[in-house]
Amino acid sequence: MNTRRLKLAAIGCGSRTFIYFELAAKQPELYEIVAAADHTPARRAKARALSQNPNFQEFYDDRAILAESKLADVMIIATQDAHHFAHASAALRKGYDLLLEKPISTNLIDVLALEQLARELGRRVLVCHVLRYTPFYRSVKAVVASGVLGDIVSFEATEGVEPWHQGHSFVRGHWAVVEKATPMIIAKSCHDLDIFSWLVGSPCLALSSFGSIMHFNAAHAPAGAPARCTDGCPLSGQCLYDAHRYLTDKKPWLEIIYDHAKTATDAKIIDWLRMSPWGRCVYHCDNTAVDHQTVAMNFASGVTGSFTMTAFSEGRDLALFGTKGRLLAGERVKRTAGCDLVVEDFRTGKLERITVDHEIDGWHGGGDAGLVRMLHAEMSKSNAAEMESSLERSVESHLMGFAAEEARLTGTTVVLADFRQRHGD
Numbered sequence: 153m154n155t156r157r158l159k160l161a162a163i164g165c166g167s168r169t170f171i172y173f174e175l176a177a178k179q180p181e182l183y184e185i186v187a188a189a190d191h192t193p194a195r196r197a198k199a200r201a202l203s204q205n206p207n208f209q210e211f212y213d214d215r216a217i218l219a220e221s222k223l224a225d226v227m228i229i230a231t232q233d234a235h236h237f238a239h240a241s242a243a244l245r246k247g248y249d250l251l252l253e254k255p256i257s258t259n260l261i262d263v264l265a266l267e268q269l270a271r272e273l274g275r276r277v278l279v280c281h282v283l284r285y286t287p288f289y290r291s292v293k294a295v296v297a298s299g300v301l302g303d304i305v306s307f308e309a310t311e312g313v314e315p316w317h318q319g320h321s322f323v324r325g326h327w328a329v330v331e332k333a334t335p336m337i338i339a340k341s342c343h344d345l346d347i348f349s350w351l352v353g354s355p356c357l358a359l360s361s362f363g364s365i366m367h368f369n370a371a372h373a374p375a376g377a378p379a380r381c382t383d384g385c386p387l388s389g390q391c392l393y394d395a396h397r398y399l400t401d402k403k404p405w406l407e408i409i410y411d412h413a414k415t416a417t418d419a420k421i422i423d424w425l426r427m428s429p430w431g432r433c434v435y436h437c438d439n440t441a442v443d444h445q446t447v448a449m450n451f452a453s454g455v456t457g458s459f460t461m462t463a464f465s466e467g468r469d470l471a472l473f474g475t476k477g478r479l480l481a482g483e484r485v486k487r488t489a490g491c492d493l494v495v496e497d498f499r500t501g502k503l504e505r506i507t508v509d510h511e512i513d514g515w516h517g518g519g520d521a522g523l524v525r526m527l528h529a530e531m532s533k534s535n536a537a538e539m540e541s542s543l544e545r546s547v548e549s550h551l552m553g554f555a556a557e558e559a560r561l562t563g564t565t566v567v568l569a570d571f572r573q574r575h576g577d
Protein backbone atom coordinates (compact mmCIF):
# COMPACT_ATOMS: atom_id res chain seq x y z
CA MET A 153 0.00 0.00 0.00
CA ASN A 154 1.09 3.54 -0.78
CA THR A 155 1.69 5.17 2.62
CA ARG A 156 2.70 8.61 1.40
CA ARG A 157 0.60 11.14 3.26
CA LEU A 158 -2.27 12.47 1.20
CA LYS A 159 -2.44 16.26 1.17
CA LEU A 160 -5.97 17.62 1.56
CA ALA A 161 -7.37 21.06 0.75
CA ALA A 162 -10.97 22.28 0.68
CA ILE A 163 -13.21 24.75 -1.10
CA GLY A 164 -16.07 25.65 1.26
CA CYS A 165 -15.60 25.41 5.03
CA GLY A 166 -19.00 24.43 6.36
CA SER A 167 -20.14 21.53 8.49
CA ARG A 168 -18.99 18.91 6.00
CA THR A 169 -15.42 20.13 5.62
CA PHE A 170 -15.15 20.51 9.39
CA ILE A 171 -16.15 16.85 9.86
CA TYR A 172 -13.68 15.65 7.23
CA PHE A 173 -10.85 17.83 8.58
CA GLU A 174 -11.49 16.70 12.16
CA LEU A 175 -11.46 13.05 11.15
CA ALA A 176 -8.40 13.42 8.88
CA ALA A 177 -6.44 15.28 11.56
CA LYS A 178 -6.87 12.23 13.81
CA GLN A 179 -4.99 10.16 11.22
CA PRO A 180 -1.77 12.16 10.68
CA GLU A 181 -0.05 9.05 9.35
CA LEU A 182 -2.42 9.20 6.34
CA TYR A 183 -3.33 12.84 5.87
CA GLU A 184 -1.92 16.34 5.93
CA ILE A 185 -4.43 19.19 5.79
CA VAL A 186 -2.76 22.01 3.91
CA ALA A 187 -5.27 24.65 2.79
CA ALA A 188 -8.87 25.80 2.58
CA ALA A 189 -10.97 28.56 1.05
CA ASP A 190 -14.10 30.22 2.40
CA HIS A 191 -15.57 33.72 2.33
CA THR A 192 -16.10 33.74 6.09
CA PRO A 193 -13.04 34.49 8.26
CA ALA A 194 -14.48 32.58 11.27
CA ARG A 195 -14.89 29.47 9.15
CA ARG A 196 -11.36 29.74 7.76
CA ALA A 197 -10.08 30.12 11.30
CA LYS A 198 -11.96 26.99 12.38
CA ALA A 199 -10.54 25.07 9.41
CA ARG A 200 -7.05 26.23 10.35
CA ALA A 201 -7.53 25.11 13.95
CA LEU A 202 -8.83 21.71 12.87
CA SER A 203 -5.91 21.22 10.45
CA GLN A 204 -3.34 21.14 13.27
CA ASN A 205 -0.90 22.37 10.65
CA PRO A 206 1.17 25.51 11.40
CA ASN A 207 1.77 25.95 7.66
CA PHE A 208 -1.92 25.81 6.80
CA GLN A 209 -2.83 28.28 4.03
CA GLU A 210 -6.18 30.03 3.83
CA PHE A 211 -7.89 31.72 0.89
CA TYR A 212 -10.94 33.90 0.38
CA ASP A 213 -12.65 31.74 -2.26
CA ASP A 214 -12.38 29.10 -4.99
CA ARG A 215 -10.70 31.52 -7.40
CA ALA A 216 -7.99 32.49 -4.94
CA ILE A 217 -7.09 28.91 -3.96
CA LEU A 218 -7.16 27.73 -7.56
CA ALA A 219 -4.99 30.65 -8.71
CA GLU A 220 -2.13 29.10 -6.70
CA SER A 221 -0.09 26.26 -8.11
CA LYS A 222 -1.46 22.87 -7.02
CA LEU A 223 -1.29 22.70 -3.22
CA ALA A 224 -2.66 19.25 -2.43
CA ASP A 225 -3.45 15.82 -3.84
CA VAL A 226 -7.15 15.99 -3.11
CA MET A 227 -9.46 19.00 -3.13
CA ILE A 228 -12.60 18.61 -1.02
CA ILE A 229 -15.51 20.35 -2.75
CA ALA A 230 -17.99 21.18 0.00
CA THR A 231 -19.71 24.38 -1.06
CA GLN A 232 -23.48 24.37 -1.48
CA ASP A 233 -25.10 22.15 -4.13
CA ALA A 234 -25.47 24.83 -6.82
CA HIS A 235 -21.70 25.51 -6.85
CA HIS A 236 -20.42 21.93 -7.00
CA PHE A 237 -20.17 21.70 -10.76
CA ALA A 238 -18.26 24.97 -11.26
CA HIS A 239 -15.88 24.38 -8.35
CA ALA A 240 -15.32 20.71 -9.17
CA SER A 241 -14.64 21.38 -12.86
CA ALA A 242 -12.16 24.15 -12.08
CA ALA A 243 -10.33 22.01 -9.49
CA LEU A 244 -10.14 19.06 -11.90
CA ARG A 245 -8.65 21.34 -14.56
CA LYS A 246 -6.10 22.57 -12.03
CA GLY A 247 -4.94 18.98 -11.58
CA TYR A 248 -6.66 17.97 -8.35
CA ASP A 249 -8.33 14.67 -7.59
CA LEU A 250 -11.58 15.33 -5.74
CA LEU A 251 -13.54 14.37 -2.69
CA LEU A 252 -16.81 15.76 -3.97
CA GLU A 253 -19.82 16.37 -1.77
CA LYS A 254 -23.07 15.07 -3.08
CA PRO A 255 -24.95 15.99 -5.16
CA ILE A 256 -22.45 15.95 -8.01
CA SER A 257 -24.52 18.79 -9.47
CA THR A 258 -28.06 20.12 -9.31
CA ASN A 259 -28.83 19.00 -12.87
CA LEU A 260 -28.13 15.90 -14.86
CA ILE A 261 -26.48 17.61 -17.83
CA ASP A 262 -23.71 18.90 -15.55
CA VAL A 263 -23.42 15.54 -13.78
CA LEU A 264 -22.73 13.84 -17.10
CA ALA A 265 -20.40 16.65 -18.21
CA LEU A 266 -18.33 16.29 -15.03
CA GLU A 267 -18.06 12.53 -15.55
CA GLN A 268 -16.81 13.21 -19.07
CA LEU A 269 -14.31 15.84 -17.91
CA ALA A 270 -12.85 13.60 -15.19
CA ARG A 271 -12.51 10.78 -17.71
CA GLU A 272 -10.77 13.01 -20.26
CA LEU A 273 -8.36 14.39 -17.67
CA GLY A 274 -7.78 10.98 -16.02
CA ARG A 275 -8.67 12.32 -12.56
CA ARG A 276 -10.14 10.48 -9.58
CA VAL A 277 -13.37 11.71 -8.07
CA LEU A 278 -14.75 10.13 -4.93
CA VAL A 279 -18.33 11.20 -4.24
CA CYS A 280 -19.31 11.46 -0.57
CA HIS A 281 -21.83 8.64 -0.58
CA VAL A 282 -21.01 7.94 3.02
CA LEU A 283 -23.52 5.11 3.50
CA ARG A 284 -21.32 2.74 1.53
CA TYR A 285 -18.74 3.17 4.25
CA THR A 286 -21.01 2.54 7.25
CA PRO A 287 -20.55 -0.64 9.29
CA PHE A 288 -24.33 -1.16 8.98
CA TYR A 289 -24.49 -1.34 5.18
CA ARG A 290 -21.20 -3.23 5.03
CA SER A 291 -22.86 -5.89 7.22
CA VAL A 292 -25.94 -5.99 4.98
CA LYS A 293 -23.70 -6.34 1.92
CA ALA A 294 -21.78 -9.17 3.62
CA VAL A 295 -25.02 -11.06 4.32
CA VAL A 296 -26.07 -10.71 0.67
CA ALA A 297 -22.61 -11.82 -0.54
CA SER A 298 -22.66 -14.85 1.79
CA GLY A 299 -25.54 -16.32 -0.22
CA VAL A 300 -27.75 -17.13 2.81
CA LEU A 301 -30.60 -15.15 1.27
CA GLY A 302 -30.27 -16.95 -2.10
CA ASP A 303 -31.07 -14.67 -5.04
CA ILE A 304 -32.48 -11.30 -4.02
CA VAL A 305 -35.90 -10.94 -5.65
CA SER A 306 -37.28 -7.76 -4.14
CA PHE A 307 -36.76 -5.17 -1.43
CA GLU A 308 -38.50 -2.45 0.55
CA ALA A 309 -36.66 0.50 2.00
CA THR A 310 -37.62 3.60 3.96
CA GLU A 311 -35.72 6.71 4.88
CA GLY A 312 -37.31 8.59 7.72
CA VAL A 313 -36.02 12.16 7.54
CA GLU A 314 -37.56 12.95 10.98
CA PRO A 315 -39.95 15.91 11.41
CA TRP A 316 -37.51 18.42 12.98
CA HIS A 317 -34.81 17.61 10.41
CA GLN A 318 -37.36 18.07 7.61
CA GLY A 319 -38.33 21.46 9.03
CA HIS A 320 -34.73 22.57 9.57
CA SER A 321 -33.29 21.52 6.19
CA PHE A 322 -36.14 21.06 3.72
CA VAL A 323 -38.74 23.62 4.87
CA ARG A 324 -36.69 26.46 6.35
CA GLY A 325 -33.18 25.57 5.25
CA HIS A 326 -30.75 25.19 2.36
CA TRP A 327 -32.72 22.53 0.48
CA ALA A 328 -36.26 23.89 0.93
CA VAL A 329 -36.56 25.54 -2.47
CA VAL A 330 -35.87 22.85 -5.04
CA GLU A 331 -35.37 25.41 -7.79
CA LYS A 332 -32.38 26.88 -5.88
CA ALA A 333 -30.94 23.55 -4.69
CA THR A 334 -31.73 19.98 -5.73
CA PRO A 335 -34.88 17.84 -5.79
CA MET A 336 -35.33 16.35 -2.33
CA ILE A 337 -35.06 12.78 -3.60
CA ILE A 338 -31.44 13.61 -4.56
CA ALA A 339 -30.56 16.05 -1.79
CA LYS A 340 -31.66 13.62 0.94
CA SER A 341 -31.85 10.22 -0.68
CA CYS A 342 -29.14 9.93 -3.35
CA HIS A 343 -27.34 7.91 -0.64
CA ASP A 344 -30.20 5.42 -0.56
CA LEU A 345 -30.56 5.22 -4.34
CA ASP A 346 -26.81 4.64 -4.46
CA ILE A 347 -27.06 1.75 -2.01
CA PHE A 348 -29.78 -0.20 -3.86
CA SER A 349 -27.95 -1.06 -7.08
CA TRP A 350 -24.81 -1.75 -4.98
CA LEU A 351 -26.75 -4.18 -2.78
CA VAL A 352 -28.63 -6.00 -5.52
CA GLY A 353 -25.56 -5.97 -7.80
CA SER A 354 -27.48 -4.80 -10.81
CA PRO A 355 -28.29 -1.45 -12.45
CA CYS A 356 -31.74 0.09 -12.29
CA LEU A 357 -33.56 0.03 -15.64
CA ALA A 358 -36.77 1.95 -15.00
CA LEU A 359 -38.75 3.62 -12.24
CA SER A 360 -41.91 5.47 -11.34
CA SER A 361 -42.56 7.80 -8.43
CA PHE A 362 -45.22 9.71 -6.46
CA GLY A 363 -44.98 12.34 -3.75
CA SER A 364 -45.98 15.84 -2.66
CA ILE A 365 -46.03 18.36 0.19
CA MET A 366 -48.85 17.13 2.40
CA HIS A 367 -48.08 18.86 5.68
CA PHE A 368 -45.69 21.80 5.50
CA ASN A 369 -48.04 24.34 3.94
CA ALA A 370 -50.34 27.18 5.01
CA ALA A 371 -53.35 24.86 5.20
CA HIS A 372 -51.78 23.23 8.28
CA ALA A 373 -50.79 26.43 10.09
CA PRO A 374 -52.26 26.61 13.59
CA ALA A 375 -54.89 29.36 13.97
CA GLY A 376 -53.21 32.70 14.53
CA ALA A 377 -49.66 31.49 13.77
CA PRO A 378 -47.60 34.49 12.58
CA ALA A 379 -44.89 34.35 9.90
CA ARG A 380 -42.15 33.88 12.52
CA CYS A 381 -42.01 31.92 15.78
CA THR A 382 -40.51 35.03 17.37
CA ASP A 383 -43.58 37.17 16.52
CA GLY A 384 -45.71 36.01 19.47
CA CYS A 385 -47.09 32.71 18.17
CA PRO A 386 -49.96 31.35 20.30
CA LEU A 387 -48.34 27.88 20.09
CA SER A 388 -44.95 29.04 21.30
CA GLY A 389 -43.50 26.39 23.60
CA GLN A 390 -45.93 23.73 22.34
CA CYS A 391 -45.26 23.48 18.61
CA LEU A 392 -42.87 20.71 17.51
CA TYR A 393 -41.22 23.18 15.14
CA ASP A 394 -40.98 26.15 17.53
CA ALA A 395 -37.73 27.95 16.57
CA HIS A 396 -37.10 28.70 20.25
CA ARG A 397 -35.99 25.07 20.49
CA TYR A 398 -32.74 26.24 18.80
CA LEU A 399 -31.90 27.72 22.19
CA THR A 400 -32.54 24.50 24.12
CA ASP A 401 -32.79 20.90 22.97
CA LYS A 402 -32.06 21.73 19.30
CA LYS A 403 -28.88 23.75 19.99
CA PRO A 404 -26.69 21.29 18.02
CA TRP A 405 -28.74 22.17 14.92
CA LEU A 406 -28.10 25.87 15.54
CA GLU A 407 -24.36 25.22 15.63
CA ILE A 408 -24.53 23.96 12.04
CA ILE A 409 -26.04 27.19 10.70
CA TYR A 410 -24.98 29.97 13.09
CA ASP A 411 -21.26 30.51 13.62
CA HIS A 412 -21.74 32.15 17.06
CA ALA A 413 -24.15 29.54 18.44
CA LYS A 414 -21.82 28.48 21.23
CA THR A 415 -20.95 31.96 22.48
CA ALA A 416 -24.02 34.11 21.74
CA THR A 417 -26.44 35.02 24.54
CA ASP A 418 -30.06 33.84 24.28
CA ALA A 419 -31.13 37.41 23.45
CA LYS A 420 -28.59 37.55 20.59
CA ILE A 421 -29.81 34.20 19.24
CA ILE A 422 -33.44 35.38 19.35
CA ASP A 423 -32.40 38.51 17.44
CA TRP A 424 -30.71 36.30 14.87
CA LEU A 425 -33.83 34.10 14.59
CA ARG A 426 -35.94 37.22 13.92
CA MET A 427 -34.04 37.72 10.66
CA SER A 428 -32.90 34.25 9.67
CA PRO A 429 -34.77 31.67 7.55
CA TRP A 430 -34.65 29.32 10.55
CA GLY A 431 -36.92 31.62 12.60
CA ARG A 432 -39.81 31.26 10.15
CA CYS A 433 -43.00 29.32 10.89
CA VAL A 434 -42.70 26.01 9.01
CA TYR A 435 -46.26 26.49 7.73
CA HIS A 436 -45.45 29.89 6.22
CA CYS A 437 -42.28 29.22 4.20
CA ASP A 438 -41.50 29.22 0.47
CA ASN A 439 -40.64 25.49 0.49
CA THR A 440 -41.12 23.41 -2.65
CA ALA A 441 -39.34 20.23 -1.47
CA VAL A 442 -41.73 17.30 -0.94
CA ASP A 443 -42.33 15.90 2.54
CA HIS A 444 -42.91 12.35 1.27
CA GLN A 445 -42.06 10.46 -1.91
CA THR A 446 -42.15 6.83 -3.01
CA VAL A 447 -40.12 5.31 -5.85
CA ALA A 448 -40.81 1.92 -7.49
CA MET A 449 -37.78 0.43 -9.28
CA ASN A 450 -37.05 -2.35 -11.75
CA PHE A 451 -33.46 -3.64 -11.99
CA ALA A 452 -31.68 -5.37 -14.90
CA SER A 453 -31.53 -8.67 -12.99
CA GLY A 454 -35.33 -8.67 -12.58
CA VAL A 455 -35.19 -7.48 -8.95
CA THR A 456 -37.92 -5.00 -8.03
CA GLY A 457 -37.86 -2.63 -5.09
CA SER A 458 -39.70 0.23 -3.46
CA PHE A 459 -38.27 3.15 -1.53
CA THR A 460 -40.18 5.64 0.61
CA MET A 461 -38.70 8.87 1.89
CA THR A 462 -40.88 10.50 4.50
CA ALA A 463 -40.56 13.37 6.95
CA PHE A 464 -42.62 11.38 9.42
CA SER A 465 -40.33 8.59 10.47
CA GLU A 466 -36.74 8.48 11.68
CA GLY A 467 -33.77 6.53 10.38
CA ARG A 468 -33.49 3.89 7.70
CA ASP A 469 -35.31 0.59 7.37
CA LEU A 470 -34.61 -2.16 4.89
CA ALA A 471 -36.12 -5.53 4.01
CA LEU A 472 -34.44 -7.79 1.45
CA PHE A 473 -36.44 -10.75 0.18
CA GLY A 474 -34.37 -13.60 -1.29
CA THR A 475 -35.18 -17.08 -2.60
CA LYS A 476 -33.69 -18.74 0.51
CA GLY A 477 -34.38 -16.21 3.21
CA ARG A 478 -35.12 -12.66 4.16
CA LEU A 479 -33.25 -9.92 5.93
CA LEU A 480 -34.89 -7.22 8.02
CA ALA A 481 -32.69 -4.36 9.12
CA GLY A 482 -32.64 -0.84 10.48
CA GLU A 483 -34.42 1.36 12.96
CA ARG A 484 -37.59 -0.68 13.44
CA VAL A 485 -35.62 -3.89 13.93
CA LYS A 486 -33.41 -2.10 16.46
CA ARG A 487 -36.47 -0.96 18.42
CA THR A 488 -38.33 -4.27 18.32
CA ALA A 489 -35.58 -6.92 18.26
CA GLY A 490 -32.75 -4.96 19.93
CA CYS A 491 -30.24 -5.73 17.16
CA ASP A 492 -29.47 -4.22 13.73
CA LEU A 493 -30.14 -7.10 11.34
CA VAL A 494 -32.32 -10.20 11.52
CA VAL A 495 -31.71 -12.93 8.93
CA GLU A 496 -34.35 -15.62 8.54
CA ASP A 497 -33.61 -18.95 6.82
CA PHE A 498 -36.80 -20.16 5.08
CA ARG A 499 -35.84 -23.88 5.21
CA THR A 500 -34.89 -24.15 8.87
CA GLY A 501 -36.93 -21.22 10.18
CA LYS A 502 -33.85 -20.13 12.13
CA LEU A 503 -33.35 -16.46 12.93
CA GLU A 504 -29.87 -14.98 13.11
CA ARG A 505 -29.62 -11.69 15.01
CA ILE A 506 -26.69 -9.48 14.06
CA THR A 507 -25.49 -6.43 15.97
CA VAL A 508 -23.21 -4.13 14.05
CA ASP A 509 -20.14 -2.60 15.60
CA HIS A 510 -21.23 1.04 15.31
CA GLU A 511 -18.72 3.84 15.36
CA ILE A 512 -19.46 6.98 17.26
CA ASP A 513 -17.14 9.27 15.27
CA GLY A 514 -19.13 11.80 13.26
CA TRP A 515 -22.72 11.62 11.99
CA HIS A 516 -24.18 9.21 9.47
CA GLY A 517 -23.73 6.00 11.50
CA GLY A 518 -19.97 6.00 11.18
CA GLY A 519 -20.14 6.67 7.43
CA ASP A 520 -18.14 9.91 7.64
CA ALA A 521 -15.43 8.19 9.67
CA GLY A 522 -15.45 5.20 7.30
CA LEU A 523 -15.17 7.46 4.28
CA VAL A 524 -12.19 9.38 5.65
CA ARG A 525 -10.48 6.19 6.80
CA MET A 526 -10.89 4.70 3.30
CA LEU A 527 -10.09 7.88 1.35
CA HIS A 528 -6.35 7.25 1.27
CA ALA A 529 -6.75 3.65 0.09
CA GLU A 530 -9.43 4.64 -2.43
CA MET A 531 -7.21 7.35 -3.91
CA SER A 532 -4.32 4.85 -4.11
CA LYS A 533 -6.20 2.21 -6.16
CA SER A 534 -4.51 1.62 -9.51
CA ASN A 535 -7.85 1.53 -11.32
CA ALA A 536 -9.99 4.58 -10.44
CA ALA A 537 -13.17 2.84 -11.60
CA GLU A 538 -12.73 0.37 -8.72
CA MET A 539 -13.19 3.06 -6.11
CA GLU A 540 -16.15 2.12 -3.94
CA SER A 541 -17.92 5.40 -4.57
CA SER A 542 -16.33 6.35 -7.90
CA LEU A 543 -17.84 9.09 -10.02
CA GLU A 544 -19.04 6.52 -12.57
CA ARG A 545 -20.93 4.57 -9.88
CA SER A 546 -22.31 7.71 -8.34
CA VAL A 547 -23.59 9.04 -11.65
CA GLU A 548 -25.92 6.04 -11.78
CA SER A 549 -27.65 6.95 -8.53
CA HIS A 550 -27.94 10.58 -9.56
CA LEU A 551 -29.52 9.40 -12.81
CA MET A 552 -32.06 7.45 -10.72
CA GLY A 553 -32.78 10.50 -8.55
CA PHE A 554 -33.31 12.93 -11.42
CA ALA A 555 -35.42 10.30 -13.20
CA ALA A 556 -37.51 9.80 -10.03
CA GLU A 557 -38.19 13.53 -9.90
CA GLU A 558 -39.25 13.53 -13.56
CA ALA A 559 -41.44 10.47 -12.94
CA ARG A 560 -43.06 12.20 -9.94
CA LEU A 561 -43.70 15.43 -11.82
CA THR A 562 -45.00 13.80 -15.00
CA GLY A 563 -46.72 10.72 -13.56
CA THR A 564 -44.84 8.50 -16.03
CA THR A 565 -42.50 5.52 -15.87
CA VAL A 566 -38.98 6.65 -16.81
CA VAL A 567 -36.60 4.28 -18.62
CA LEU A 568 -33.13 5.24 -17.44
CA ALA A 569 -31.29 4.57 -20.72
CA ASP A 570 -33.72 6.87 -22.58
CA PHE A 571 -33.49 9.45 -19.81
CA ARG A 572 -29.70 9.48 -19.99
CA GLN A 573 -29.77 9.81 -23.76
CA ARG A 574 -32.25 12.70 -23.59
CA HIS A 575 -29.78 14.52 -21.36
CA GLY A 576 -27.05 14.37 -23.91
CA ASP A 577 -25.07 11.19 -23.29
Ligand SMILES: NC(=O)c1ccc[n+]([C@@H]2O[C@H](COP(=O)([O-])OP(=O)(O)OC[C@H]3O[C@@H](n4cnc5c(N)ncnc54)[C@H](O)[C@@H]3O)[C@@H](O)[C@H]2O)c1
Pocket residue numbers: 163164165166167168169189190191192195212213214215230231232233235253254255280281282408516
Ligand atom coordinates in the same frame (compact mmCIF):
# COMPACT_ATOMS: atom_id res chain seq x y z
N1 LIG B 1 -22.41 13.52 2.29
C1 LIG B 1 -23.40 13.84 3.09
O1 LIG B 1 -23.94 12.99 3.76
C2 LIG B 1 -23.85 15.27 3.22
C3 LIG B 1 -24.55 15.69 4.34
C4 LIG B 1 -24.93 17.04 4.44
C5 LIG B 1 -24.62 17.91 3.40
N2 LIG B 1 -23.96 17.45 2.30
C6 LIG B 1 -23.60 18.36 1.20
O2 LIG B 1 -22.38 18.99 1.52
C7 LIG B 1 -22.32 20.31 0.96
C8 LIG B 1 -21.87 21.29 2.00
O3 LIG B 1 -22.79 21.28 3.08
P1 LIG B 1 -22.50 22.14 4.41
O4 LIG B 1 -23.63 21.85 5.31
O5 LIG B 1 -21.10 21.92 4.83
O6 LIG B 1 -22.68 23.61 3.77
P2 LIG B 1 -22.40 25.04 4.42
O7 LIG B 1 -23.35 25.97 3.77
O8 LIG B 1 -22.34 24.94 5.90
O9 LIG B 1 -20.91 25.35 3.90
C9 LIG B 1 -20.61 25.77 2.62
C10 LIG B 1 -19.49 26.79 2.72
O10 LIG B 1 -19.07 27.16 1.41
C11 LIG B 1 -18.62 28.53 1.48
N3 LIG B 1 -18.54 29.08 0.13
C12 LIG B 1 -19.53 29.53 -0.66
N4 LIG B 1 -19.03 29.95 -1.84
C13 LIG B 1 -17.69 29.77 -1.79
C14 LIG B 1 -16.63 30.01 -2.70
N5 LIG B 1 -16.87 30.53 -3.93
N6 LIG B 1 -15.37 29.69 -2.33
C15 LIG B 1 -15.12 29.14 -1.11
N7 LIG B 1 -16.09 28.91 -0.20
C16 LIG B 1 -17.37 29.22 -0.54
C17 LIG B 1 -19.65 29.20 2.37
O11 LIG B 1 -19.15 30.40 2.93
C18 LIG B 1 -19.88 28.11 3.43
O12 LIG B 1 -19.08 28.31 4.57
C19 LIG B 1 -23.72 20.59 0.39
O13 LIG B 1 -23.68 20.45 -0.99
C20 LIG B 1 -24.58 19.50 0.99
O14 LIG B 1 -25.64 19.09 0.14
C21 LIG B 1 -23.57 16.17 2.22
